[in-house]
Amino acid sequence: MKMNNQMENAENSVLHTYNRFPVVFEHGEGCYLYDSEGKEYLDFAAGIAVNSLGYHYPGYDDALKTQIDKLMHISNLYYNEPIIEAGTKVVEKSRMSKVFFTNSGTEAIEGALKSAKKYAYKKAGHAGFEIIAMNHSFHGRSIGALSVTGTAHYREPFEPLMGGVKFAEFNDLDSVKALVNENTCAIITETVQGEGGIYPATKEFLEGLRALCDEKDIILIFDEIQCGMGRTGEYFAWQAYGVQPDIMTCAKALGCGVPVGAFVLNEKAAKASLEPGDHGTTYGGNPFVCAAVSKVFDIYEQDQIIDHVRELTPYLEEKLDAMVEKFDCVAARRGKGFMQGLVITGRPVGEVVKKALAEGLLVISAGKDVLRMVPPLVIEKEHVDKMAEILEKCLA
Ligand SMILES: *Cc1c(COP(=O)(O)O)cnc(C)c1O
Numbered sequence: 378m379k380m381n382n383q384m385e386n387a388e389n390s391v392l393h394t395y396n397r398f399p400v401v402f403e404h405g406e407g408c409y410l411y412d413s414e415g416k417e418y419l420d421f422a423a424g425i426a427v428n429s430l431g432y433h434y435p436g437y438d439d440a441l442k443t444q445i446d447k448l449m450h451i452s453n454l455y456y457n458e459p460i461i462e463a464g465t466k467v468v469e470k471s472r473m474s475k476v477f478f479t480n481s482g483t484e485a486i487e488g489a490l491k492s493a494k495k496y497a498y499k500k501a502g503h504a505g506f507e508i509i510a511m512n513h514s515f516h517g518r519s520i521g522a523l524s525v526t527g528t529a530h531y532r533e534p535f536e537p538l539m540g541g542v543k544f545a546e547f548n549d550l551d552s553v554k555a556l557v558n559e560n561t562c563a564i565i566t567e568t569v570q571g572e573g574g575i576y577p578a579t580k581e582f583l584e585g586l587r588a589l590c591d592e593k594d595i596i597l598i599f600d601e602i603q604c605g606m607g608r609t610g611e612y613f614a615w616q617a618y619g620v621q622p623d624i625m626t627c628a629k630a631l632g633c634g635v636p637v638g639a640f641v642l643n644e645k646a647a648k649a650s651l652e653p654g655d656h657g658t659t660y661g662g663n664p665f666v667c668a669a670v671s672k673v674f675d676i677y678e679q680d681q682i683i684d685h686v687r688e689l690t691p692y693l694e695e696k697l698d699a700m701v702e703k704f705d706c707v708a709a710r711r712g713k714g715f716m717q718g719l720v721i722t723g724r725p726v727g728e729v730v731k732k733a734l735a736e737g738l739l740v741i742s743a744g745k746d747v748l749r750m751v752p753p754l755v756i757e758k759e760h761v762d763k764m765a766e767i768l769e770k771c772l773a
Contacts, residue, residue, distance in 0.1 A: 379414055398734055405432030408753050408760050410739065421752040421764055422739040426571070426603045426716070429630040430676060431753035437633065437672055444668035451664060453657065459667035466674040467641060470612045471625065475647040478639050478662025478670075482602035482628030483517030485638035486565075489624045490521055490539075492642060492650040493563035493596035499649055500594070506562035507541040509553055513573035513744070514566065516600055525565050527573070548578060550585035557589065563596040564589070568614035571603035571751075574744025575711045575718030583620040596623045596646060602638065606630035606673075607683040607754055609714035610690060617713075630754075633673050637666040682754050690714050692758060696765040697750075704772045711747075715754055718747040729771055738767040 383401045403413040408431045410418045423429060430437055444459065451457050460478065467476045479485045490508065497506040510516070510525035517523065523532055524539035532538060541560070546552040547570060564586055570576040590597040599622035604614040606627065611617045613625060623646040628638030642650065660666075677683060697710045697717055708720040721729055726742045733740050743749040752760070 380412060383413060398731070400734065407431050407433070408756050416737065418734070418737050418739050419760060419763055419767070420739045421750045421756075422741045423630075423751055423753045424634070425629065425741065426608060426751040427629045428634055429606060429608070429682070429754040430633045430673070431755050434633075434676060434755065436676060437669075440668055440672035441635070441665070444665055448664045450660065452659070453662065457664045457667070459664045459671055460662045463662070463667040463670035463674075466671060467627070467639060470674065471641050473621070473625065473641045474644040476639050476641045477651075477656065478637060478667065479628070479658060480636050480638065480660050480666075481517070482600075482626065482638045483519045483522045484658070484661070485602065485626035485628050485640045486516045486522040486525070486600065487519060488640040488651075488656060489565070489598045489626050490525070490563065491656060492624055492640065492646055493598060495652075495655060496596055496646060496650040497562035505541065505560065507543060507558070507560045508563045508565060509543050509545055509556050509561060510564075511547040511566045511570070512544050513547060513570060513576075514600075515570075515572035516565065516567075516602075547573070547576060548582045550582055550589070553586065554589065557593060557595070561593065561595050563598055565598040565600065567600040567602075567604065568618070569604035569609060569713055569716055571716070571749075572743055574747040575716060575749055577609075577614075577711070577713050578618070580618050580620075583615065583618045587620045590623070598622055598624045598626065600626045602626055602628040603751070604713070604716055607677060607686055607714075608716045608751065610683060610687045612677075612683065614713065631673070632666050632669040635666045635669040637662075637670055686714050686754050689756070689758070689761070693717065693761050696761055700765070700769065700772065703769070706772060712750075715750070715752055715756075717750045718743055719750075721746050721748050729768075732771040733768060736767045736771060738764060738771075740768070 380401045401413045402410050404411050408420055410420050464476050477488055512527040514527040516526050521539055524542050527544050543556045545556055599615050601613050623643050625641045631637050700707045701710050706723045708722045711718045726746050726748050730742050741749045
């Protein structure tokens with residue numbers, strides 16, 4: 378009853394841009410969430426790959442509270458202590474050169490695109506450069522990020538968008554090569570496509586893109602917003618491929634719950650793109666969010682969060698592969714680390730997701746037919762077992 382009233386109130390005021398699941402969450406603890414009527418849910422969605430440390434991870438809340446008591450916000454006209462710490466850690470772990478903090482993933486994409494355009498502008502002395510993006514990609518909802526998002530029905534109502542964007546096929550190097558010309562300034566791709574249905578890039582594709590971009594002096598952008606921050610068993614998914622982008626975007630788990638994103642540039646891109654006056658943000662990289670980012674990196678290091686992902690991945694994959702074997706409606710598994718998808722056939726994936734919710738398990742969908750799991754990185758075997766038990770019940 379309580380939740381029904383709350384949901385009705387929500388629909389009376391909050392713009393209906395989401396068909397929300399019928400649940401009002403009230404608090405979380407570890408890898409579990411609780412709704413406002415007290416029901417418990419095992420969380421294999423993590424706020425869409427955000428809450429990598431689950432809820433109330435030891436030390437995290439205290440670091441934020443301490444920063445609130447010191448300073449929440451100060452303009453980027455001044456230095457602050459947390460941005461220095463957070464920036465140092467991002468650069469160190471990515472082995473890239475410079476970082477710009479944003480408020481979201483979408484804004485990180487905007488910054489990456491602007492950097493690439495400015496790089497080409499400086500080099501050639503004129504504007505009007507083109508960008509190649511991938512079909513079935515997702516990069517965000519602003520006009521710029523939407524322009525490089527490879528789903529036509531997301532883009533169509535808002536056209537004309539940013540000009541000069543062409544779409545190639547993910548994991549098909551020839552389709553990219555066919556679109557490159559002397560005006561191409563950037564190629565942008567997710568390292569592991571998330572919203573599109575959990576498709577990891579192939580090594581040949583990323584290596585091929587790197588060689589192509591080196592040959593033609595094109596800026597290579599990897600979107601690590603969903604697959605980054607340890608989810609695939611490396612800080613950033615590209616690190617497992619040994620292929621470094623010129624610019625990487627990051628967000629979601631970067632602050633494990635505070636609104637923060639970043640675009641990170643290698644030396645080449647940092648030296649010859651954005652300059653004072655080219656880009657800015659009021660909130661981006663403020664002391665509060667940067668205290669969170671800094672603490673997240675400390676926790677990852679101290680508690681070897683990424684080693685844990687690597688260690689537990691085979692167990693998770695084994696359980697999911699068993700479902701592929703056991704159920705006709707599960708056609709395949711795809712993914713890397715704790716970013717996994719099951720291809721559901723013969724019934725709508727949304728039905729399975731709803732059933733799981735009713736049974737106390739949060740999972741989400743991706744693409745047309747993929748059941749997506751992006752759990753907190755701190756799940757243990759017992760959580761995997763419980764997930765499998767509930768999901769098998771839903772699939773039966
Ligand atoms: C979520 C996501 C975005 C957009 O990030 P927001 O923080 O929602 O703006 C961009 N790219 C990818 C790959 C994402 O998963």
